[in-house]
Amino acid sequence: DQNEGRQGVAILGSTGSIGMSTLDVLARHPDRFAVAALTANAQVDRLYEQCVRFRPRFAAMLDPQAARDLERRLRASGIPTVVSSGLDGLSTVAADRASDIVMAAIVGAAGLIPTLAAVKAGKRVLLANKEPLVMSGRVLMREARAAGAVLLPIDSEHNAIFQCLPAAFRAGEPPAGVRRLFLTCSGGPFRAASAEALARATPEQACAHPNWVMGRKISVDSATLMNKGLEVIEACWLFGVAPSRIEVVIHPQSVIHSMVEYDDGSVLAQLANPDMRIPIAHALAWPSRIQSGAKPIDLVDLARLDFAAPDTTRFPCLRLAYEAGAAGGTTPAILNAANEVAVAAFLEGRIPFIDISRVIETALAQVPGRSDDSLDDVLADDARARVAAERAVAGAGRRVRQGVS
Template structure:
């Protein structure tokens, strides 16, 4: 019997989309530290199915989602042999089910790329608390996504360290517009990646392993290449405009090599608020999981004496033309950001597969943007159609150049 004035709360149930990636693993690390507060409801994976099996054995989710029926049969056999009753679901329908399931409290949206759009939107339409690590979902669908957040009463919490930092530094009610809350601009920090000081003529010969060797963060290969080209920051620029109801001219990118200041908010009275911390994604994950409370994340305290200095530079758009392309895409609006994202995904995949040079990534994107006809974003299908067509144009570019 519960005594007078006492209450019992059930753990929040969490679906982790993209459980085997770096964000997914960091999320599960934070969850494991607070088993009284959080319980894993579903885990999803795409290629690292052995790792997904191991995670299922540790966290014992109610559901797991894999790409194909053959994958499902194999995983089901292994988990039953381990004594688990986890139900295996398949494909897009499975992702949508575990995102919108009535027993789910929160969804960590950490699937990389356009593949994360539909399940993330399914979670939004189900009114879930959505922890948004998949920036491409918002980049692609923009106003459609944010309208759904409002219509269905979803709670959207940013996981990218930069957007999470801005969220922490903004006043309540910023959704009405930054200027109305005394905000002059938001300053989006960027490390500059591994090629911040590399001679421009050397970028032609960059290898995938070099591009994936980020100086500060441990990330997957696709996002690491995006960081090296600074397309990651371009996508975050677009995401910031939608997340915080900001005009493009209210968002400024600042290169900060130490990755200690994760972003800043500049107010009209001259105050500038910044969020600092060690470069570890468990900090924004823990913040979003527990918001508006704070919980221990496993991240070491920031040692300012060890950091010793904080440097800042203007981004060089000659070195990083993807920044210009992203800014142009959000200015054009409509399906242009979806086209930008799709062309980038094809170009990065080609680079990682040895079919394109590093310096050709922005060339492919710009060629596709120049060819694609931009239309208004009226529904999800027009976004997906623009995505498919842009991928076709990027693939055609590769074929024309013998790739």
């Protein structure tokens, strides 16, 4: 047994924010878990350091040149980690029998194929990467059932809901006796910003989240509230409910991570300090409990918890996501792809913050969603949406340069 009785863990996206938090938790439990595989896009230095420290059996990088650099450095250091590259390399390590658990922590649609490989191999899949579920929830849930994969949510809200559901709950099946799900939302860095301030918002301001340190894409999503919109669709697939049964509530302290309301009026909540190591440790050990390294909560110091309704006038992305979720089919994939293009354009300074929702709305109007949502349909409409969104970005950029808004 190559893992010596321990559970093997593969991390897709180990150099990112979730990936590093996962390694932090794993390092606290060397008797329980063995790091079987680490993967990244192109960050050779960080992946090399992780390989030196955790000695995984496999490492994979999307970028072939980066993979060659990594391999050369590992060989020079006498480390036997097997290196592969490309989407095939990522998918192969995700499905390899060296791992029992796969942490899906790539950002965006890029995670779909490797995550699907882990699901088809019947792994325990820890799902941080929400975009694949938004794009093709039907395919992922069906394949998980067929292969006997166990899907456990890492997104703090969904992990909280999972913890508040009856123990008999199985992913994708409507839980008995549940009336509504409350998804809490910090409101992001622009919760109290005026429309004028939003028009001038910079990438640096958008990435300065009040409660969480995260990758840049999800940070911008949190600032537009698209993150919460994607989470509504994510919750529909994981918990087998319609969007109309999911209520978003602004909760600036990020201490209640979400809630489940039952038919009798009882509401169960999960509370914790905002630290992603908590949902990560929960899902790694489920149904056991292990130390996460997070600071214990101090209720007296917190003193109060606030709640408010979200404002979809200043944050239209939340409305667009609810509509896409209700439309179903390939529409959520179109929404997600247009959002990825718009967020990248904003981070590159090509469009202002408030044009993110306009670009998405334009793409949704130009690319008709289809009710067929096979993987091929989803990938085709994802590609169409990216073309439409790029065109809308170019138009918005022209307006900016001409000084018209």
